[in-house]
Structure formats: structure tokens, C-alpha cells
Amino acid sequence: MRQLMRTTGQLAVAGGALLAYAYLETKLFTVRHVTVPLLAAGQDNIRILHLSDLHATPHQGRKLAWINSLAQWEPDLVVNTGDTLAHQDAVEPVLAALQPLMDSRPGVFVLGSNDFWAPHLKNPARYLLPDARVKSVSRKPLPWQDMVDFFTQAGWMDADNARGPVQLRDGRVLSIVGTNDAHLDLDRMPGRPPGASPQGATVPDAVAHLGVTHAPYLRVFEAFKADGVQLAIAGHTHGGQLRIPGFGALVTNCDLDRRRASGLHGWPGARPDSPLGRDSMWLHVCAGAGTSPYTPVRFACRPEAVLVTLTQGVSSIDTAQDSRN
Ligand SMILES: [Fe+2]
Secondary structure (H helix, E strand, O other), X not given: OHHHHHHHHHHHHHHHHHHHHHHHHOOOOEEEEEEEEEEOOOOOOEEEEEEOOOOEOOOOHHHHHHHHHHHHHOOOEEEEOOOOEOOOOOHHHHHHHHHHHHHHOOEEEOOOHHHHEOOOOOOHHHHHOOOOOOOOXXXXXXXXXXXXXXXXXXXXXXXXXXXXXXXXXOOOEEEEEEOOOHHHXXXXXXXXXXXXXXXXXXXOOOOOEEEEOOOOOHHHHHHHHHOOOOEEEEOOOXXXXXXXXXXXXXXOOOOOOHHHOOEEEEEOOOOOOOOOOOOOEXXXXXXXXXXXXXXXXXXXXXXXXXXXXXXEOOOOOOOOOEOOO
């Protein structure tokens, strides 16, 4: 009996320590770096700062200061794949944190379900289902339209079910196509303009054709692939949020396989820089920088922003680097 009590006590202490660490990890913000060789020969690199799933509230001083510091990386483009908000009063502080980027850098954004609806308490066990797409939104709307207005006034492109050009400061142009959040069935792939070729960039002289979405559902990637997208960029998964070292994410919260819960991969198959992946597009999933306020834990999955550097040379098989692959 005494042995049982001692073991129970030890397990309780270990569980408490794990929980305390998992809470601490939500504040261990990091910038991950990844290189994607998809530009034509002779093109200079393009640095994309990929932000996702900030889940900002007004009281997250440390996170907001970190977001504010990201302009120091001097990206050529910011891509924000949604779930920026997690509180009724989050718009002003998160926009203040993003101001240095909005003031000086072109951007592209899409919205996620958590931009529309305030977070609420859910049964944590539902998260372990393969696709926990229960329409359990709180029905307490968030002021996402205010955020959209500020982003667009800053010149950032709203890529929700839209396509168009984004011009970099050096004059080069990227072709963008995007969808609204597939997790809420809001995704509608925009049509191609009359006269455009069946696949590829729909913008004259574009140096790359990128797809942007919040939730990495397979039907969105199928549409992007058919559109000739070279690199699909998504968030939503939180990288699994709780990862088991040596095993990885338990879930993706969508129909993407858990092996691709975050990081740089090929889709549908091997990476395009592999001899087997010539018919694949690139896929980058950001693990995001936040959590729901009701589940403030991450394990083996640090909150992140990602500096995605596009480089020339699909033939440079060994140039892609991703610390998580
Ligand atoms: Fe999220």
C-alpha cells in the first residue's frame, strides 16, 4: 500500500512537472529557417516571413514583443496564414505588434476560423480525433473585419478565395492564389482569368506562383496543384501542438497526414528536389506561434515563425534545409 502511494505520488509530481514545462514552452518563441529551391536560374533569393496561428490576446506582452521584433529579419514578403486573433480586444495590440512589418513590407494574409469566432472551452479529448472538425464555434464573433481593413490599408493582399499579384520592393512580382478557411468549408478556389494558360502564374512576369491557405486540407492542395502552384503555404495544425519525441505529431486537426503536420515537404509525394518528386509541389506548414487560451500547452513543438527563403535551382537536390525533417 505504501509502495502504491509512493508510485502514485511520483507519477503526480512527474505529470505536474510535464504540465509546467508544456506551459513554459508556449513562451519559447523561435524563428525556424527553411530553404525552398524553386526560382529560375539568375533570380536573387526571396525571403518570406511565414506567420501563423498567433492566437493573440491583449495580455500576451512577451508574445507581442516577439512579433514586434520580427521585422529585424528584413523579409521581402510577409505571409500570415490566419488564426491571428483569440480575444475580442486583440486587434489593436496585435496590429501594433505587426506595425513594423506592415509599414515596410508587402504582405499576404488569409483568415482562419479563430479570426471569426472567440475561443471557448472544448473537450480536450476531441482534439485527438483524426479530424476534429466539429462545428463547435463559440458564435461570439470577433472583429476580424477591422483587422482585414488595417491589413489591406497597409497594402497587404487578402488572399481569401482570391488571386492576384504581389510586388516586392525590388520590383519583382509574385503570383498568389489563396482560399478562405477549409476547416469551416469556406474555401472556394478562384477561377483563372480569361485567356490565362491552364496552369501556372496568372500574373505577367511573375517569378513564382504561390498558394496560401489556413487549414491544409487535401482538397485545397489538389486545387493548388491543378493550378500549377509551386509552393503551398499553410498553418492551422499547430504542428500537432503536443509532439512525442521520435514519433512526432499525434494529430493535424484536418485530413493532412500527421507526418506533414509542420515543416517543408512535397505534395502529393516526395519533395520536388528529390528524383521521385518531380511531379510534386512544395508544401510548407507553419506550427504557429500560439494556442487557444484554454489549452496553453505545447510540447516538443515550440511556437514559431518561419523564414522561408526561395532560392534558384530545382536541381540543387541537397540545398533544402529544415531542422524538423
Ligand atoms: Fe490555430
